[in-house]
Amino acid sequence: xxxxxxxxxxxxxxxxxxxxxxxxxxxxxxxxxxxxxxxxxxxxxxxxxxxxxxxxxxxxxxxxxxxxxxxxxxxxxxxxxxxxxxxxxxxxxxxxxxxxxxxxxxxxxxxxxxxxxxxxxxxxxxxxxxxxxxxxxxxxxxxxxxxxxxxxxxxxxxxxxxxxxxxxxxxxxxxxxxxxxxxxxxxxxxxxxxxxxxxxxxxxxxxxxxxxxxxxxxxxxxxxxxxxxxxxxxxxxxxxxxx
Amino acid sequence: xxxxxxxxxxxxxxxxxxxxxxxxxxxxxxxxxxxxxxxxxxxxxxxxxxxxxxxxxxxxxxxxxxxxxxxxxxxxxxxxxxxxxxxxxxxxxxxxxxxxxxxxxxxxxxxxxxxxxxxxxxxxxxxxxxxxxxxxxxxxxxxxxxxxxxxxxxxxxxxxxxxxxxxxxxxxxxxxxxxxxxxxxxxxxxxxxxxxxxxxxxxxxxxxxxxxxxxxxxxxxxxxxxxxxxxxxxxxxxxxxxxx
Amino acid sequence: xxxxxxxxxxxxxxxxxxxxxxxxxxxxxxxxxxxxxxxxxxxxxxxxxxxxxxxxxxxxxxxxxxxxxxxxxxxxxxxxxxxxxxxxxxxxxxxxxxxxxxxxxxxxxxxxxxxxxxxxxxxxxxxxxxxxxxxxxxxxxxxxxxxxxxxxxxxxxxxxxxxxxxxxxxxxxxxxxxxxxxxxxxxxxxxxxxxxxxxxxxxxxxxxxxxxxxxxxxxxxxxxxxxxxxxxxxxxxxxxxxxxxxxxxxxxxxxxxxxxxxxxxxxxxxxxxxxxxxxxxxxxxxxxxxxxxxxxxxxxxxxxxxxxxxxxxxxxxxxxxxxxxxxxxxxxxxxxxxxxxxxxxxxxxxxxxxxxxxxxxxxxxxxxxxxxxxxxxxxxxxxxxxxxxxxxxxxxxxxxxxxxxxxxxxxxxxxxxxxxxxxxxxxxxxxxxxxxxxxxxxxxxxxxxxxxxxxxxxxxxxxxxxxxxxxxxxxxxxxxxxxxxxxxxx
Numbered sequence: 001x002x003x004x005x006x007x008x009x010x011x012x013x014x015x016x017x018x019x020x021x022x023x024x025x026x027x028x029x030x031x032x033x034x035x036x037x038x039x040x041x042x043x044x045x046x047x048x049x050x051x052x053x054x055x056x057x058x059x060x061x062x063x064x065x066x067x068x069x070x071x072x073x074x075x076x077x078x079x080x081x082x083x084x085x086x087x088x089x090x091x092x093x094x095x096x097x098x099x100x101x102x103x104x105x106x107x108x109x110x111x112x113x114x115x116x117x118x119x120x121x122x123x124x125x126x127x128x129x130x131x132x133x134x135x136x137x138x139x140x141x142x143x144x145x146x147x148x149x150x151x152x153x154x155x156x157x158x159x160x161x162x163x164x165x166x167x168x169x170x171x172x173x174x175x176x177x178x179x180x181x182x183x184x185x186x187x188x189x190x191x192x193x194x195x196x197x198x199x200x201x202x203x204x205x206x207x208x209x210x211x212x213x214x215x216x217x218x219x220x221x222x223x224x225x226x227x228x229x230x231x232x233x234x235x236x237x238x239x240x241x242x243x
Numbered sequence: 244x245x246x247x248x249x250x251x252x253x254x255x256x257x258x259x260x261x262x263x264x265x266x267x268x269x270x271x272x273x274x275x276x277x278x279x280x281x282x283x284x285x286x287x288x289x290x291x292x293x294x295x296x297x298x299x300x301x302x303x304x305x306x307x308x309x310x311x312x313x314x315x316x317x318x319x320x321x322x323x324x325x326x327x328x329x330x331x332x333x334x335x336x337x338x339x340x341x342x343x344x345x346x347x348x349x350x351x352x353x354x355x356x357x358x359x360x361x362x363x364x365x366x367x368x369x370x371x372x373x374x375x376x377x378x379x380x381x382x383x384x385x386x387x388x389x390x391x392x393x394x395x396x397x398x399x400x401x402x403x404x405x406x407x408x409x410x411x412x413x414x415x416x417x418x419x420x421x422x423x424x425x426x427x428x429x430x431x432x433x434x435x436x437x438x439x440x441x442x443x444x445x446x447x448x449x450x451x452x453x454x455x456x457x458x459x460x461x462x463x464x465x466x467x468x469x470x471x472x473x474x475x476x477x478x479x480x481x482x483x484x485x486x487x
Numbered sequence: 488x489x490x491x492x493x494x495x496x497x498x499x500x501x502x503x504x505x506x507x508x509x510x511x512x513x514x515x516x517x518x519x520x521x522x523x524x525x526x527x528x529x530x531x532x533x534x535x536x537x538x539x540x541x542x543x544x545x546x547x548x549x550x551x552x553x554x555x556x557x558x559x560x561x562x563x564x565x566x567x568x569x570x571x572x573x574x575x576x577x578x579x580x581x582x583x584x585x586x587x588x589x590x591x592x593x594x595x596x597x598x599x600x601x602x603x604x605x606x607x608x609x610x611x612x613x614x615x616x617x618x619x620x621x622x623x624x625x626x627x628x629x630x631x632x633x634x635x636x637x638x639x640x641x642x643x644x645x646x647x648x649x650x651x652x653x654x655x656x657x658x659x660x661x662x663x664x665x666x667x668x669x670x671x672x673x674x675x676x677x678x679x680x681x682x683x684x685x686x687x688x689x690x691x692x693x694x695x696x697x698x699x700x701x702x703x704x705x706x707x708x709x710x711x712x713x714x715x716x717x718x719x720x721x722x723x724x725x726x727x728x729x730x731x732x733x734x735x736x737x738x739x740x741x742x743x744x745x746x747x748x749x750x751x752x753x754x755x756x757x758x759x760x761x762x763x764x765x766x767x768x769x770x771x772x773x774x775x776x777x778x779x780x781x782x783x784x785x786x787x788x789x790x791x792x793x794x795x796x797x798x799x800x801x802x803x804x805x806x807x808x809x810x811x812x813x814x815x816x817x818x819x820x821x822x823x824x825x826x827x828x829x830x831x832x833x834x835x836x837x838x839x840x841x842x843x844x845x846x847x848x849x850x851x852x853x854x855x856x857x858x859x860x861x862x863x864x865x866x867x868x869x870x871x872x873x874x875x876x877x878x879x880x881x882x883x884x885x886x887x888x889x890x891x892x893x894x895x896x897x898x899x900x901x902x903x904x905x906x907x908x909x910x911x912x913x914x915x916x917x918x919x920x921x922x923x924x925x926x927x928x929x930x931x932x933x934x935x936x937x938x939x940x941x942x943x944x945x946x947x948x949x950x951x952x953x954x955x956x957x958x959x960x961x962x963x964x965x966x967x968x969x970x971x972x973x974x975x976x977x
Contacts, residue, residue: 002576004562007783011555011729014791023553025734029542029741031535048754110770125769126721133685133719153755166718166772170711188755189740196736204568204701206766206773207718210759215711217673218751219627219643221513221650222520225673228626229680230711230758250965252922256932257958259965266969280966283922289915291853293875297919304923336869389855418812422852427950429498429850431505434954435816436852465955 034152034186041151042181042238048154052213053226054234058181062092065178065237069094072141072174072235073103080138082106082171086145086163088178094143106139108164133167142172142231146211149184150191153212156236157191159199160207169211175231177211181238244366245275247312249321249330249355251457252284258457264484265322265358271484272368277316281308285329290337291423299337303344306334309351318365319355322480323456324387325423327357332390357387359455359479363396374405374487377475380449381409382440382463383416384456397455397479404482412447414439421462437466444474451475453482490609490637494823494835497846501821510647514818517646521809524752525860531754532744542741544864547800550733554790557699557732558781564702568764570777578608581780585610585691585724586617588778592722594619594688598680600706600713601625602693603641603803604726604782606825607838610691621691622683624712626676633660639819639827641805642750647818680712690716690774694727695802696742697779700735702763704779707746709757717762723774729786730799742802745862749804785838794873798833800863807857807867813850822847829857829867833874841878848874882908929966936960 012018036044046056059065073079081098083089085108098105106112112132113121120127144165148157156177158165169175185191199205215230226232246269250262269276286301309319309330321327334348362368379401387393394416401409420426420436427433440463444452452467452474454460464476493500504510529536550557562572575581589597597614599605599621611621611632623632627644631637633656638644645653650667658665663675692713696705704725706713717723733742739761747753766773789799808814808828819827823844826834832847848871857867921927939948939960948957 002574002580002783004559004572004574007574007576007729007781007787008555008559010783010787011558011790014787015552015555020555020559023549023556026545026549028737031538031740052753052757109772113770121769126775128769129721137681137685150755155755160772164772166714170714170718187740188743189737192737192740200701200736204703204763206763206771208761209714210755210761211757212753212755213757216709216757217626218709219625219630219645220648220653220669220672222517222643222646223650223669225669228673228677228710228712229624229715252928255965256935257960259961259963259968262965263968278966278969280970281925283925283928286919286922289919291872291875292849292911292915293872293877293879294912294915294919295876297915300919301922385852385854385856389859416856418852418854418856420812420852422854425849425852427948429501430950430954432501432813432816432850433852435505436812437955439812439815461958462955464958465951468956468958469954 031187031189036151036186038182038184041184041186044151045149045154045184046238048152049213049236050154052154053216054154054213054236056236056238058238060239065092065094066097068235068237069098069141069143069176072176073101074140078102078104079140080104080106082136082139082142082168084108084144084163084165084168085110086178088145088180089143106135108168110164136167136171139172141174141176142168142170143176143178144169145178147183148191148194149179149181150188151184152187155188156211157195158209158211159195159205161199161205165209166207169209170230173227173231174233174235175214176235176237178237178239181240244273244318245277245316246318246320246361247309247316248276248278249282249309249319249326250278251321251323251326253457253461254322257461258478261322261457261478261480264478265320265480268371268480268484269320272362272366272371274366277312279308279312285326287326287329287333288423290329290333295337302334302337302348305330306344306347306351309355310347313351313354317354318361319351320358320361321355322358322478323458324357324384324391324393325456325458327355328386328390330355357391357393357455359397359400360391360393363399369399370403371400371483373483373485375407375451375482375485376487377407377451378410378449379404379407379451379453379482380412380444380447381415382412382419382444382452382454382459384454384459385418387455388416397453400479400483401453404485406487407482410447410449412443412449414443417443419459419462421458423458426462433462434466437462441466441470441472445472449474451477451482453477453479455479490612490635492824492839492843494839494844494847497821497823497850500823501817501850504817504821509649510818513647513649514815517640517643518809518815521643521752521805525749525806525809528748528752528754532748539741539744540862540864543745543862544800546733546738546741547863551730551790551796551799554729554732557734558729560699561697561702561732562779562781564699565764565777565779568702570702570764570779573778573780575780575782575784577784578782581608581726581782581784582610582613584780585778586613586619588722588724589614589619589689590617592688594722596683596687597621597689597691598624598683598687598716598720599628599691600693600708600716601628601644602691602726603825604693604728605691606638607784608726608782610726619689622680622687624680624683624716625708625710626673629676629680630656633657637820637825640808641803641827643805647820684715684719687720689722689724690720691724691726692716694725694731695746696739697727697732698734698736698739699732703736704762705739706760706762707743707756707758709751711758714758714760717760717774718772721774722776722778723762724778724780726780726782728782728784746802746804749806749860749862789837795833795837795870797865798830798837798870800865801830801834802863804862806860806862810856810860812852812854812856829871830865833867833870836874836878841874841881845878848878879912883912932964
């Protein structure tokens with residue numbers, strides 16, 4: 001059976017050497033910088049996201065987030081809304097507001113755990129996760145924020161650690177995402193440079209997720225269809241420091 | 244200026260009129276030409292089929308011929324992007340482990356040119372004072388386009404032909420499906436590919452299809468003829484030698 | 488259609504494909520759409536496109552030339568962050584590991600994302616033998632799995648199927664009321680697969696890239712099924728070939744600009760996941776267990792062959808398929824295994840054995856459109872030429888080796904096959920002898936002209952003239968014309 005040393009030895013033989021040597025890294029690659037004002041970056045970001053069937057709205061107050069959400073909530077029945085633990089969402093008082101409107105709020109896994117019995121919480125969270133999954137599939141809207149945006153491609157970047165984003169931005173059919181427009185960078189290269197410095201310099205986050213539009217497929221006759229496994233709708237709310 | 248003709252075996256045996264047109268054209272443009280009858284084939288059929296040793300034997304013979312020619316001529320000129328690719332690119336690879344022949348190949352490669360390339364890049368001529376009456380569409384042969392990087396030269400030459408109107412077909416750079424032994428090893432695929440080319444030619448509304456390689460033209464003409472089409476196939480040498 | 492390897496019946500395969508009208512329509516539609524989409528996406532990058540390609544090539548070369556170092560770095564990081572690494576020399580070792588892992592953990596259902604590597608090792612079959620149901624969750628792959636077929640395109644596995652075919656499948660296999668509406672069929676698949684995601688004990692994915700410096704696996708997709716597969720089940724098994732490792736996070740800034748544009752013409756795929764290690768607390772999302780299976784399966788041999796090493800630089804975008812005049816006509820299934828098109832004709836003979844896929848490297852007009860489209864600048868035509876050479880050399884060695892083998896080996900088919908092979912070699916030897924001697928060449932050419940006239944220009948060239956005309960041969964060759972002109976002059 002193969003093992004690491006045996007495989008690496010065969011690779012060395014294939015490359016014609018008998019010892020692994022640390023290579024001199026390739027010189028860094030710096031693509032042409034983009035000179036754009038913040039406003040230009042924001043416009044580009046919006047344009048690109050709209051091109052991939054997302055809806056982008058610029059907002060200037062926490063009330064506007066609420067008004068926007070109101071338009072998404074079902075009129076007749078109480079909705080289940082999954083809300084992440086991002087600072088911006090907590091500060092906006094979103095949960096309180098949703099609770100007042102009779103919505104059933106599904107919190108993050110951590111908050112969910114505190115409401116469960118020790119039995120559910122045991123076994124490294126296996127059962128906890130099962131219960132959480134069962135709740136999560138009931139949610140009709142997932143609300144998260146994003147850590148960065150990439151103007152060039154209209155991409156939202158969500159980093160685990162800053163908030164619990166993975167399932168909330170994926171499982172409900174509608175994803176609403178809040179982004180501070182000051183955190184929009186020009187290009188993918190800028191994003192990677194920045195994420196590397198801010199998140200990957202010590203221990204890498206378990207997940208960094210790029211989201212560019214709603215879930216899509218073209219697997220049947222190359223016909224574009226939205227919402228195949230992930231959300232069918234992506235709503236991006238752009239703000240600059242909502243109070 | 245002196246140039247030695249490398250007519251290629253296909254032109255020599257199947258399309259001598261193309262070789263004659265090239266000779267006439269170059270003479271008209273003031274190039275002193277020679278032809279060494281010791282030349283045979285560049286070796287590409289064997290090389291492309293995987294018989295490298297056989298290809299090397301033939302390549303060595305051709306290098307002998309070309310070297311002798313280059314003693315008195317400045318250039319080797321051929322009416323084929325594919326055979327020039329063989330000499331310019333693959334001879335060097337064939338002799339990668341043989342310093343002496345590789346150096347010979349490199350020297351010959353530096354002096355060997357495809358006809359349209361030779362006219363435009365070496366002679367600096369676009370107007371060959373040819374004339375023709377018709378709507379002409381141009382097919383990019385694969386080796387000429389993707390190995391030698393020649394696309395604008397033939398078009399510029401065609402545009403200068405009086406009475407000829409150049410009309411681009413869609414997907415002019417798509418393969419005609421010839422591919423050497425591929426065309427007889429997998430004739431149905433080869434023909435199916437050619438059918439797309441024929442459709443592009445027909446859509447262009449041209450009455451004449453021009454290319455720089457006789458083997459592509461053989462493939463295209465073969466299918467056009469089978470379809471009973473009236474579109475005429477011309478090698479660029481024939482078009483440029485033409486005077487009304 | 489089934490799962491058997493059908494590379495040896497390439498000729499029958501492609502003949503069937505060429506007369507399949509539905510397939511022809513689907514192919515011309517799909518390859519045209521992909522090609523145009525790609526072209527527009529490349530145009531939007533402008534002149535930087537070539538800079539990006541050159542950089543991607545440079546990174547892959549650097550990673551390949553230092554693969555031992557970067558694999559060591561990558562796996563050390565994976566283990567440091569709680570993942571387990573399993574090194575597999577071949578498919579059996581990989582399959583056994585994953586199957587016994589499933590058994591040990593009592594897993595009965597695995598959800599899978601689209602992965603060429605799992606196709607290559609036929610993981611689904613191995614899991615089924617171990618009593619584990621493996622469900623494909625990419626919509627195209629799910630359709631293919633229901634139909635019990637192989638994918639026909641690297642990134643669009645079901646392009647050969649019409650909406651009617653899919654409707655039939657869903658009605659028959661899933662007991663749904665028949666609909667041909669694509670939206671509704673997609674919704675049905677979503678519903679069925681949601682339930683599988685919720686129940687699955689194991690998520691199986693490939694890896695688009697593995698970042699050495701961070702131990703991160705990068706997965707690119709549009710549907711969200713990979714995100715589900717890697718965040719819902721408690722176990723994540725990621726399979727990757729040894730060649731997937733790249734040095735640094737910043738390298739993704741290059742590959743993520745090239746891959747979506749080349750594959751589907753998108754500026755960016757809907758989802759890209761950068762996954763590093765396992766969850767770090769019970770109340771975190773993500774799998775408890777991460778198993779990274781690193782496969783050789785013939786790749787070390789590719790690395791050792793400096794003429795073919797660059798086959799390992801492929802990032803599986805499928806662009807070479809879409810621009811290939813041969814693929815456009817015969818589609819993916821004709822190639823007989825999981826890797827179709829130009830890159831398939833390079834990979835398959837190396838992975839399955841040159842003698843088993845001996846037709847594939849020859850099934851190309853060597854037009855070079857693949858090399859032009861490749862985001863990593865892989866020189867596919869030159870590798871096809873190299874493989875043709877290696878195959879002919881292999882035949883030669885083979886015929887010498889078998890000369891003294893027992894009589895049983897001389898089965899009729901083999902004799903016929905061998906005869907054809909050695910006849911071809913003899914023909915080329917004779918050809919070379921002719922071509923290096925001008926006098927013989929002239930004699931042979933004259934003879935050929937006579938023969939052609941005698942047979943009305945048809946019979947000896949039947950493989951040409953069945954579908955095309957052959958121009959009448961000129962009465963006199965160029966050299967004869969030239970000689971008589973020279974004579975007149977003097």
